[in-house]
Amino acid sequence: MFALIDCNNFYVSCERVFNPNLNKKPIVVLSNNDGCAISRSNEAKKLGIPMGAPAFKYEELFKKNGVKVFSSNFALYGDMSSRVMSILSKFTPNIEIYSIDEAFLKFEGFKNYDLESYCQNIKDMVFKWTGIPISIGIAPTKALAKVSNRIAKKFPYQTKGIYLINSEEKRIKALKWLNIGDVWGIGFRHAERLKNIKINTAYNFINLEDGWVRKNMSVVGLRLKKELEGKSVLDLEEVRSPKKAIATTRSFEGTITDYEKIKERISTFAICCAEKLRSQNSNCNSVYVFIRSNKFQKNKPQYRNGILMTIPFSTNSNMIISKYAIEGLRKIFRKGINYKKAGTIVMGLDSSESYQLNMFENEDLKHKYLMKTIDFIQKKEGQSKIKLASQDLRKRWKMKQEKLSPNYTCKLNEIIKVK
DNA sequence: TCTGGGGTCCTATGCCTT
DNA sequence: TCTGAAGGCATAGGACCC
Numbered sequence: 159m160f161a162l163i164d165c166n167n168f169y170v171s172c173e174r175v176f177n178p179n180l181n182k183k184p185i186v187v188l189s190n191n192d193g194c195a196i197s198r199s200n201e202a203k204k205l206g207i208p209m210g211a212p213a214f215k216y217e218e219l220f221k222k223n224g225v226k227v228f229s230s231n232f233a234l235y236g237d238m239s240s241r242v243m244s245i246l247s248k249f250t251p252n253i254e255i256y257s258i259d260e261a262f263l264k265f266e267g268f269k270n271y272d273l274e275s276y277c278q279n280i281k282d283m284v285f286k287w288t289g290i291p292i293s294i295g296i297a298p299t300k301a302l303a304k305v306s307n308r309i310a311k312k313f314p315y316q317t318k319g320i321y322l323i324n325s326e327e328k329r330i331k332a333l334k335w336l337n338i339g340d341v342w343g344i345g346f347r348h349a350e351r352l353k354n355i356k357i358n359t360a361y362n363f364i365n366l367e368d369g370w371v372r373k374n375m376s377v378v379g380l381r382l383k384k385e386l387e388g389k390s391v392l393d394l395e396e397v398r399s400p401k402k403a404i405a406t407t408r409s410f411e412g413t414i415t416d417y418e419k420i421k422e423r424i425s426t427f428a429i430c431c432a433e434k435l436r437s438q439n440s441n442c443n444s445v446y447v448f449i450r451s452n453k454f455q456k457n458k459p460q461y462r463n464g465i466l467m468t469i470p471f472s473t474n475s476n477m478i479i480s481k482y483a484i485e486g487l488r489k490i491f492r493k494g495i496n497y498k499k500a501g502t503i504v505m506g507l508d509s510s511e512s513y514q515l516n517m518f519e520n521e522d523l524k525h526k527y528l529m530k531t532i533d534f535i536q537k538k539e540g541q542s543k544i545k546l547a548s549q550d551l552r553k554r555w556k557m558k559q560e561k562l563s564p565n566y567t568c569k570l571n572e573i574i575k576v577k
Numbered sequence: 578t579c580t581g582g583g584g585t586c587c588t589a590t591g592c593c594t595t
Numbered sequence: 596t597c598t599g600a601a602g603g604c605a606t607a608g609g610a611c612c613c
Contacts, residue, residue, distance in 0.1 A: 189581035196581075196613095212580040230581090257613045345611050376587055378611080405583055412578070454580060466606075501582090558579090 168259035169197035175289035301385030407501025428483035441472035443506035447486035452498035
């Protein structure tokens with residue numbers, strides 16, 4: 159059996175742990191740049207604030223209803239997440255940390271356990287030790303555990319936050335209840351297409367022919383169908399496979415038209431990727447650069463483009479990655495466009511300990527030592543103390559985070575004080 | 578004026594080599 | 596030297612997740 163543990167309104171719950179005044183009040187947490195709502199308390203959901211609501215469009219409503227608004231504080235959420243996960247690992251040796259607020263547990267050899275009461279213990283302990291409320295769905299497959307979890311969340315009074323699918327009747331009933339668009343793995347596109355052919359629930363979906371699903375939704379769709387039928391084909395992914403790409407992308411406060419300004423951003427994004435690479439002892443051998451105009455300004459000329467730049471050797475050097483990124487930007491930049499978003503993604507990752515050398519062209523070994531020195535100084539003196547000439551030396555731009563809560567658990571001088 | 582960021586997997590396509 | 600089949604590989608794009 160699998161259990162899916164999901165923290166309720168996770169970011170909002172993290173803010174509440176350290177500020178109990180927020181209980182029972184409508185709260186939203188905004189995305190980076192204070193752009194849109196990415197976590198909402200139940201009270202905020204009741205006010206009709208949808209997921210992804212642009213903050214500027216809802217300012218009135220926030221004010222009128224006394225909605226408390228927070229900028230996202232990922233340092234805090236990440237720390238709270240690892241506390242929750244470490245508690246979960248006490249209950250089974252088989253755990254997959256699926257996202258910042260979700261984990262799959264596998265119960266093998268738990269035949270004589272009453273899983274519902276076992277999960278009740280998990281829920282109680284997580285709440286007691288961290289203050290985070292969770293919901294638990296239990297079922298024979300991962301996809302059904304997702305369904306089960308949804309039921310637990312949707313009917314908190316009947317289920318007390320825990321639901322178990324352990325019979326055919328319960329499985330069929332759940333699938334008949336679940337809208338096709340709410341099925342894990344069915345996104346917006348597939349949902350539209352399925353609804354067009356009168357497939358409105360998960361139950362309708364499992365009655366489709368395998369061949370049709372394979373043809374129109376690839377093996378991914380077919381796997382999902384098997385899972386919903388109760389045949390487990392997705393196992394836990396317990397060891398985190400190493401990352402295959404690392405991205406740094408941002409939207410700008412306004413729009414940028416000037417080449418030099420975008421170049422400076424791209425250079426900084428590239429260096430940020432290089433730092434992330436070094437922090438996990440990786441190299442890359444290519445960097446993808448993209449720029450795009452504002453898709454919401456339909457009356458302005460639209461342009462989006464990206465280019466993959468191959469580096470002839472493996473590297474994690476600020477200078478090399480930045481150089482190739484800027485070279486890529488030069489190739490795709492077009493004049494007269496109001497750019498809104500840009501980013502760099504490093505790909506072709508491998509270990510910086512052992513990597514393939516190039517017969518003709520290799521990195522100057524000095525880079526390795528230089529990067530070590532830079533990382534050392536930055537660690538001691540703070541980030542962005544050392545910059546390339548292609549970066550903005552005065553740092554005139556910064557992410558908008560006007561409503562940031564303190565880092566209660568990860569900065570000593572912001573720790574909570576009891577008077 | 579103001580609409581996030583960071584990932585994954587799968588498939589189709591085209592080129593190259595055997 | 597030409598040809599077709601088949602497999603490997605890189606790339607782009609679509610779809611999904613949180």
